[in-house]
Structures are given as structure tokens and as C-alpha cells.
Amino acid sequence: MTTLRAQKKRQTRKSILQAAIRLFTEKGFEQTSIEELARAAGIGKGTIYGYFATKQEIFLAFCEEEIDYVFKHMDEEVDPEAPLLEQIVALSMAQFDFVTANREFGRLFCREIAFPRESMADKSRELDAQYLGRVMQIIQRAQQRGELHADADPLLALANFHAFYLMVISGWYGGYFGTREMVATMLRALCRQSLIGWSNGDPGTAPDQKVMDQIKAPFAEMNPAALDLQEDDL
Amino acid sequence: MTTLRAQKKRQTRKSILQAAIRLFTEKGFEQTSIEELARAAGIGKGTIYGYFATKQEIFLAFCEEEIDYVFKHMDEEVDPEAPLLEQIVALSMAQFDFVTANREFGRLFCREIAFPRESMADKSRELDAQYLGRVMQIIQRAQQRGELHADADPLLALANFHAFYLMVISGWYGGYFGTREMVATMLRALCRQSLIGWSNGDPGTAPDQKVMDQIKAPFAEMNPAALDLQEDDL
DNA sequence: AGTCGAATTCGACTGCGGTCGACATTATCC
DNA sequence: GGATAATGTCGACCGCAGTCGAATTCGACT
Structure with a gap:
């Protein structure tokens, strides 16, 4: 009825x-x-x-609709037989492209997903489960075909790659990585380095040194310079 | 004058x-x-x-004051001669404790730092430079005393550890890690695993399996279950 | 000292997110 | 079918972040 x-x-x-x-x-x-x-x-x-209940909730519902659509296409773009590194990077960058298609929108989305308020936590988890589930699938397949150590912990690997994804997006919004290429390069470098510890054999080609230098430039002065306290109290 | x-x-x-x-x-x-x-x-x-210019800006200025104070104490708690893993975890957890001392406050802080709006990017970078600078210092010292490969890229290592920090905080707010202990265990497990690829010799003791199991429990069903699309369109 | 322009202060005002209680519509029960 | 309860609908209303222009204070120059 x-x-x-x-x-x-x-x-x-x-x-x-x-x-x-x-x-x-x-x-x-x-x-x-x-x-x-x-x-x-x-x-x-x-x-x-x-x-x-709130405007944010409408936003999340809106995201859900959009993201459903995006993921349908995303699945087609990731080759399930490619090396683990390639799949992870491809998926993460696809998600990155979606999120940052509109800078403003993406920032709100990331904030809500990464640091949800109590009342939104469920909705938010549900949303990034879409992404996390796919990464997990990629990891498990890689492990089944022996690309990943058999005793590697898939959940730890998932957390590992998700951390990198979060970081590069945050870096993008913080202005540390100015271009999409820099984001991709950094992401790939991180994943590759960590795969050295996780995988059997060659994890993939080294990152483009020119782009890495580009990324590093602004950090030149970050050695011990972060400590200059002002003294104008009372 | x-x-x-x-x-x-x-x-x-x-x-x-x-x-x-x-x-x-x-x-x-x-x-x-x-x-x-x-x-x-x-x-x-x-x-x-x-x-x-905005209420958020007052919030950031407020954070600046608080964080100055916190970092003064934090420096005393991190032993510069301890193994790299211990230092990273100690520093990150100190930062975590500060940020999550008040859940509500911490969420706003993280949102503003990790995904700053354009106009706040500078202030925000300035703030996490406090944290990043210290991590960088720890990394460089570790490299000097040979704990890290000489050809390891310090900036990549920094990004690596910062990614883990971001992830566990996000996981905490997303409800994936319910307790401080789970956060610490996950953080340590990630850092340790990545240090296997980065360092010479033993990177540190393995994580507590009981806590890891605790963390994993909610993910039991995350295999291919993430794909159930609703069909009530039009 | 007196005057003029610039900087600063202020609270009334605007626009918006969210609430509330009066009203309308639908389900339920005899 | 009619009475009553439950559920939806609505816009006036509230509190607050941020704006604006009038009024005031301060510095520079004569």
C-alpha cells in the first residue's frame, strides 16, 4: 500500500x-x-x-546524485588489468577531476566528506564508501594476482592510498600544488614509493623530476625557519 | 613615530x-x-x-594564539634522538590531541587548514607550516644520522607523513577510528609500513593486532558491496 | 591654534538559514 | 460518510554575519 x-x-x-x-x-x-x-x-x-534538516544536507544529497553519475563513467576508464599503481592513480585522479571541476563546490564537498559534522557522518561515510570500495576492490584484485604481498594488509593499503589522495587534494586547495600535473605527479610518487614496500617487483616508473622540482621550489626555505614568535603581549 | x-x-x-x-x-x-x-x-x-574581514578570520587568529602556546610545550615532549617513527607519531599525536581537545573546534580548524578558501590560503599555510616545519626537521635529522636512506627525498617523506596525519584525523571525524588508541595505532602502522621502504634496518615494532582488528571490524562488508544504485528516476 | 582630508567607529539595515505555530490535507476508525 | 488524529504545508518571524553611510577622531599642514 x-x-x-x-x-x-x-x-x-x-x-x-x-x-x-x-x-x-x-x-x-x-x-x-x-x-x-x-x-x-x-x-x-x-x-x-x-x-x-539543513542546507548542507541538500548539498550532500545533490552530491550523491552527481557522484552516482560520475562513478558509472569512472568504472569504464580504469583498466582492471593495469598495474596497481596505474589503477590507483587513475581512479584517484578521476575523483580529483570530478571534485575540482568546480573549485568552490569541491572545497565544500571535501570539507563535508573529510571532516563531517556529527549529524552528517553517516551520509558522508556512505558517500566516500563509493570511492573507498573501489580502491579496495583494486587492491584485492592486485593481491589476488600476486602483485601485492600475500600477507599485506588490504585495509592498511586502503588507508595508505586514501591518505595520499586526501593529502594531494588538500595540497591543491592549500596552493601547494598549482596544477593538475603536479597533483598527479605527487600522487604517483607517493604511491610508487609506498609500493616499493608493499609489492613484488617493479612498482612503476619514477616520477618526472622536472615536475617534482617545480613542486619543491616553494619549500626551499622550510628548514628551521618556522619559528618566529611575535612579542607584543600585554 | x-x-x-x-x-x-x-x-x-x-x-x-x-x-x-x-x-x-x-x-x-x-x-x-x-x-x-x-x-x-x-x-x-x-x-x-x-x-x-570575516568571522573565520577571527577564528584563525584565535588558533594562531593557541597553537603558538601549544607548540612551545610540544617541542619539549618530542625526543630528538628517538627513532624517526617514534618522533613522527609523538608529534602527530600531540597535534591530534590539541586539535581534538574540543571536537567542534577541531573540525572547524581542520576544515580551514586542509581545505582553505582562497582568501584564507595564506593564513592557513602559515599555520600548518608550524607543523610541517617540525616534521621536516625530524626527517632531516633522521636522514643526517643515517636512519633514512641518504637519497630519500625529504619533501616526499614529509608529504607522506603529512598524508597519514590528515587521514587519521579525517578518519577520526568520519567515525572510522573511535578512540585515540585506534588513531595512534593506525598512524603508527602506516608510518611503520612506509618506513620499511624508506629506512635502513628495523623501522619499529609492529602494531597491536587487537587494536587493528578493532579498526577493521566495521569494514568487514566493504568488498564489492558499495554498488547498489537506486532506480526511481523521472 | 585652526582647518581640512583621511582614517576609524558605530549601529541601523540587509539577506539568509532555520524555527514556529496556525492552517490544510490525508489517513483511520466507528 | 463523518469525526478525529496524524501528517504536511506555509510564510511570518528570529538571530546572526556582514554592509553602509553618517558621524567622529586624528594627523598634517599652514
């Missing part, structure tokens, strides 16, 4: 999401007010809060 | 920061309104915006 009420509710929820997709894409998340969204969905402002 | 104006300006800035430290500590960042802050600092609301 799908009651009339339940039907309407689903319909309204969909209207909101469709309006969200349109407006967020058109004018961005922060630039779209709840009132606007409600009007576009053909309902009153207060009604929205019967479906989503 | 320190003009009267400049003196007043510095004084007012300090009043704001002192009020911020008191109020943010007492009732939290989100619970403190700009108006309140202004009143506590003995000035009008609008005046604050002559000193800080």
Missing part, C-alpha cells in the same frame, strides 16, 4: 533535488538561497525542512 | 583577540556572535570588520 501521502512526498523530494541540481549548477551552492530553491521546486520555504 | 592611531589600533586588535579567546573557549565559536564579541571587546559591531 503506497499511500497517496508517500507518493507525494517522494515527488516533492525529487522536485527539490531537481531544483537543487539546476540552481547549484547554474549559480553555485552559496549563491542559492533556500527560498529560491523552494520557489523553483514549487513549494514554500518551510516545507523544505520537512525533507532536509 | 608610533602615532596615537597605530597604538590604538593595536590595542583594539588585542582586545578583540582577548575577548575571542575568552568567549570562544567559554561558549564555543559558533555560539559566540560578532555582536557579543564586540561588546566584550568594548567596541561596536562594525568596528570588528575594520580588523577582520
Whole structure:
């Protein structure tokens, strides 16, 4: 018995999401007010809060829709028989491209995923499970075909690669890696280095030294220079 | 010639920061309104915006004050002669303890540091340079005394360890690591594993298997289960 | 000292996220 | 089918971050 009420509710929820997709894409998340969204969905402002508790929650629902779409394509782009390093880098960079397609959007997304507020933790975990699950799959396949040590801990490997992914995105937003190429190079260098400890045989080609130098340039002065305290207290 | 104006300006800035430290500590960042802050600092609301462009900026300035204080103590706790693994873990966990002393505060801090908005990028870089600089120092010392391969790239090592730090904090906020012990164990396991590839000789004792199992438990079902798309479109 | 321009202070005002309680619609029970 | 409870809907309203222009204070120059 799908009651009339339940039907309407689903319909309204969909209207909101469709309006969200349109407006967020058109004018961005922060630039779209709840009132606007409600009007576009053909309902009153207060009604929205019967479906989503906060604006952030609408954002996450929006992401879910988008990311479903993206992952469908992503799966086609990663060759399941390529070396582990290549698969990891390809998948991570695909995710990176999606996230940073719109800088502003990506920052909000990363914040919500990496450091979710209590109330969003479940939704957030659900979302990056999409990504983590795929990495895990890649790792397990690599282990099955003997590319990874048999006694290597897959979960530790997953955490390892996920850490690198997080770091390069953070570095991108922090301005440490200015270009996509630098991000890719750094990611690959990190994964490769760690695979030396994890894998049997050659983990992959070394990173491009020119790009690495480019990355390093701004860190020239980071030796012991970080300690200059000001003294103008009281 | 320190003009009267400049003196007043510095004084007012300090009043704001002192009020911020008191109020943010007492009732939290989100619970403190700009108006309140202004009143506590003995000035009008609008005046604050002559000193800080946004509320976030006040937050970062507040963090700066706090973190200066924390780092002074932190330096005393890390033994510069201990094995690299121990130093990295000790420093990272000290930072972790500081950041998560107040869960709410820490989340805002991490978001601002890891994924800063354009306008905050400089301030944000300046802040984590405090942390990164110390890690770098530890790495370089380890390399000098031969614990790390001479041809290991220090910057890559820095990125490597920073990635792990970011990941465990993110995991903590995402609810993957419920306790401090789990965070420490995971961090140590990751660092140790990567040091196998980086270092000469034994990188350190293996992680506590019981805690690792504890961490793994929730991931039992993460094999290929991440792919269930809903089909209620149109 | 007196005057003018620049810097600073201030609170009323705007816009927005989120709440609330009055009202409307649908389900349930006799 | 009619009465009552449960569930949805709505926009006026609240609190707060950030803006703006009028008013005030300060420094420089005569």
C-alpha cells in the first residue's frame, strides 16, 4: 500500500533535488538561497525542512546524485588489468577531476566528506564508501594476482592510498600544488614509493623530476625557519 | 613615530583577540556572535570588520594564539634522538590531541587548514607550516644520522607523513577510528609500513593486532558491496 | 591654534538559514 | 460518510554575519 501521502512526498523530494541540481549548477551552492530553491521546486520555504534538516544536507544529497553519475563513467576508464599503481592513480585522479571541476563546490564537498559534522557522518561515510570500495576492490584484485604481498594488509593499503589522495587534494586547495600535473605527479610518487614496500617487483616508473622540482621550489626555505614568535603581549 | 592611531589600533586588535579567546573557549565559536564579541571587546559591531574581514578570520587568529602556546610545550615532549617513527607519531599525536581537545573546534580548524578558501590560503599555510616545519626537521635529522636512506627525498617523506596525519584525523571525524588508541595505532602502522621502504634496518615494532582488528571490524562488508544504485528516476 | 582630508567607529539595515505555530490535507476508525 | 488524529504545508518571524553611510577622531599642514 503506497499511500497517496508517500507518493507525494517522494515527488516533492525529487522536485527539490531537481531544483537543487539546476540552481547549484547554474549559480553555485552559496549563491542559492533556500527560498529560491523552494520557489523553483514549487513549494514554500518551510516545507523544505520537512525533507532536509539543513542546507548542507541538500548539498550532500545533490552530491550523491552527481557522484552516482560520475562513478558509472569512472568504472569504464580504469583498466582492471593495469598495474596497481596505474589503477590507483587513475581512479584517484578521476575523483580529483570530478571534485575540482568546480573549485568552490569541491572545497565544500571535501570539507563535508573529510571532516563531517556529527549529524552528517553517516551520509558522508556512505558517500566516500563509493570511492573507498573501489580502491579496495583494486587492491584485492592486485593481491589476488600476486602483485601485492600475500600477507599485506588490504585495509592498511586502503588507508595508505586514501591518505595520499586526501593529502594531494588538500595540497591543491592549500596552493601547494598549482596544477593538475603536479597533483598527479605527487600522487604517483607517493604511491610508487609506498609500493616499493608493499609489492613484488617493479612498482612503476619514477616520477618526472622536472615536475617534482617545480613542486619543491616553494619549500626551499622550510628548514628551521618556522619559528618566529611575535612579542607584543600585554 | 608610533602615532596615537597605530597604538590604538593595536590595542583594539588585542582586545578583540582577548575577548575571542575568552568567549570562544567559554561558549564555543559558533555560539559566540560578532555582536557579543564586540561588546566584550568594548567596541561596536562594525568596528570588528575594520580588523577582520570575516568571522573565520577571527577564528584563525584565535588558533594562531593557541597553537603558538601549544607548540612551545610540544617541542619539549618530542625526543630528538628517538627513532624517526617514534618522533613522527609523538608529534602527530600531540597535534591530534590539541586539535581534538574540543571536537567542534577541531573540525572547524581542520576544515580551514586542509581545505582553505582562497582568501584564507595564506593564513592557513602559515599555520600548518608550524607543523610541517617540525616534521621536516625530524626527517632531516633522521636522514643526517643515517636512519633514512641518504637519497630519500625529504619533501616526499614529509608529504607522506603529512598524508597519514590528515587521514587519521579525517578518519577520526568520519567515525572510522573511535578512540585515540585506534588513531595512534593506525598512524603508527602506516608510518611503520612506509618506513620499511624508506629506512635502513628495523623501522619499529609492529602494531597491536587487537587494536587493528578493532579498526577493521566495521569494514568487514566493504568488498564489492558499495554498488547498489537506486532506480526511481523521472 | 585652526582647518581640512583621511582614517576609524558605530549601529541601523540587509539577506539568509532555520524555527514556529496556525492552517490544510490525508489517513483511520466507528 | 463523518469525526478525529496524524501528517504536511506555509510564510511570518528570529538571530546572526556582514554592509553602509553618517558621524567622529586624528594627523598634517599652514
